[in-house]
Amino acid sequence: GAVVSQHPSRVICKSGTSVKIECRSLDFQATTMFWYRQFPKQSLMLMATSNEGSKATYEQGVEKDKFLINHASLTLSTLTVTSAHPEDSSFYICSASRLAGAYEQYFGPGTRLTVT
């Protein structure tokens, strides 16, 4: 149980275009979902927390207009990187929790984004 999928696993896009990444909880309802970003040789850094039906809470330094997060249902959250630039190239990974808050997190496999 507690399986989270993420799609796509890899994406290459041109600078200036937008990319959408989906995160789905397959066998449970996710009250809270989290989006992380990981640069090479660094730790997973939280970008934002979203609760179903509410606006996402973004961490300091994360541009909410650039990284649009939608958590419209209890099994799906999406992250859209708008007007992507090469510096947005990174590894993005989501996690989901059955509970409100961060007491448990089940992770997707991540998405490698390359912006050319």
Added chain:
Amino acid sequence: ILNVEQSPQSLHVQEGDSTNFTCSFPSSNFYALHWYRWETAKSPEALFVMTLNGDEKKKGRISATLNTKEGYSYLYIKGSQPEDSATYLCAFGTGNQFYFGTGTSLTVIP
């Protein structure tokens, strides 16, 4: 930002060897410490959640201990096998978010 450190960054061991690595975290305002096992191209897999000082948890050949007063946790693997090769992540949980270390990359050589 809370500082969570893991050491070593990577290690190579022979099949059958036992090994251990460390996660250091702030000793104040402790809530929970999480260990994950992360294989390439897969989802991080939750191993342990530890909440009490002195906690010891075990799952097969893998075990973990927790010292909240001094701010560290050890992960032990007994009799390492090639399938144990992965990155082991720890995360300090506050109830609102997790703060991750950079992981220890373990390679078990057959």
